[in-house]
Every structure is written in structure tokens, then in C-alpha cells.
Amino acid sequence: MxxxxxxxxxxxxxxxxxxxxxxxxxxxxxxxxxxxxxxxxxxxxxxxxxxxxxxxxxxSGGKKEYAGKKIVDVAAIKPGEAVEFAYPTEHEGALLIRVGENEYKAYQNACTHLKCPVFWSKEESELLCPCHHGKFDVKTGSPLAGPPRRPLPEIQLEIKNGAIYAMGVKPYEA
CATH class of the missing domain: 1.20.5 (Single alpha-helices involved in coiled-coils or other helix-helix interfaces)
Known part of the structure; x- marks a missing residue:
């Protein structure tokens, strides 16, 4: 070779x-x-x-102009009950809760942790996020438990002619 x-x-x-x-x-x-x-x-x-x-x-200071939107008639919601609606756009969910006889609160219902939907628990009188066991205070929207650290965005309400209207979203204050 x-x-x-x-x-x-x-x-x-x-x-x-x-x-x-x-x-x-x-x-x-x-x-x-x-x-x-x-x-x-x-x-x-x-x-x-x-x-x-x-x-x-x-x-702009975080001030946005939102169109007013009728949510529900006052007579249609009893104390302790909640109504789901879309605001400020058709793709953003929100919750209106009748806290007391003449007291109403509304929040965007996307959790401030990971945007999971937030639900109203009438029995517990709390806003609950089932994804990570987050809880929010109904009077302030502030987190009570779980991973969320920021309050839910509050929707400004106005009552006129026997109906409740969404008029805007309060800017987040740190």
C-alpha cells in the first residue's frame, strides 16, 4: 500500500x-x-x-378624557350586589358594587398583579383574584392579601336621573 x-x-x-x-x-x-x-x-x-x-x-399628567357610559339603573342593584360592565373600552372589564344604601364603588376588574379577572364575593365583602389568591378592599381598591401591590384602578361614578354612569378612571397615585 x-x-x-x-x-x-x-x-x-x-x-x-x-x-x-x-x-x-x-x-x-x-x-x-x-x-x-x-x-x-x-x-x-x-x-x-x-x-x-x-x-x-x-x-399630560395622566388625565385622559373618557366618555360617560350608563351602567345600570339604581333600582336594579341591591346593597351587596355587583354588576359587571365594560369600561372605558368594550375590551376592558369593570365591576360596580353597591356597598351601602347610597354608596357605590366601581373598579376595573383586572388584577394589578398579572391582569387576572377580579370577582366580587358578597359573602366576604371583598374583591377576589382567584389566580394567586389576591384580595382587594371594596372601599378603597387597595390590596389586602396576595401578590398584588397596587390598588385596582377606580372608576369615577355619577348618579343622575335614577341611573349610575361611569365618567372616567382615576389616575394611579403612588
Whole structure:
């Protein structure tokens, strides 16, 4: 059997005969840095619209205008009962609770922990989140137990002509 003998290339080749020297470094440090600065610039320009919207939101003080919406007639809800409704949009759930004879409270019913739905427990007189056993006070919306740390967003109510209307959402105060 004949051994496969390899020839050693000439000394001037220095074992680099397989590298195309004309295109050895198509992306050197300077080219890489130019690419990275260009990408960062493109990213900065792409985020300008979102930054303007965020700045506009922050400068407005969190005050949004919401259209009033009739929830229910006063006679249709008894003390201790709750009514589900959608507010401020058709895709956001809310709860109206008649706490006392002439006392009503309404909150958005998405838990402030992970947005699970919050339910009214008439027996316990508490707002409950079944996902992580969160509890909220019905008078303030503040968390009583579980992982939630922020109160439920409160919906401003108005009673006129024997009906209860949702008029807006109170901004969150830290």
C-alpha cells in the first residue's frame, strides 16, 4: 500500500495557500464600528415616535378624557350586589358594587398583579383574584392579601336621573 504523502508547500507560502489575501478582512474593526453606529442610529430613529407618545402621556399628567357610559339603573342593584360592565373600552372589564344604601364603588376588574379577572364575593365583602389568591378592599381598591401591590384602578361614578354612569378612571397615585 502506498502512503499518501503530502508535500510541504514552499517556504514563501507559509501554510496560508488556502487564504485569499485580497479578501482576507472584509469586515475589520473600523467597518464593524461603522456598522454598529449605523445600527444604533437606525434604532434611535425608529424609537422617536414611541418616545414622543410616552413624553406626551407623561406631560399630560395622566388625565385622559373618557366618555360617560350608563351602567345600570339604581333600582336594579341591591346593597351587596355587583354588576359587571365594560369600561372605558368594550375590551376592558369593570365591576360596580353597591356597598351601602347610597354608596357605590366601581373598579376595573383586572388584577394589578398579572391582569387576572377580579370577582366580587358578597359573602366576604371583598374583591377576589382567584389566580394567586389576591384580595382587594371594596372601599378603597387597595390590596389586602396576595401578590398584588397596587390598588385596582377606580372608576369615577355619577348618579343622575335614577341611573349610575361611569365618567372616567382615576389616575394611579403612588
Amino acid at each position: 502506498e502512503e499518501n504523502k503530502r508535500e510541504i508547500p514552499a517556504e514563501d507560502d507559509n501554510y496560508t495557500h488556502n487564504i485569499q489575501k485580497s479578501n482576507e478582512r472584509s469586515l475589520d474593526r473600523r467597518g464593524f464600528l461603522k456598522t454598529m453606529v449605523g445600527a444604533a442610529g437606525a434604532f434611535a430613529v425608529a424609537t422617536i415616535p414611541w418616545g414622543t407618545m410616552a413624553a406626551k402621556e407623561m406631560l
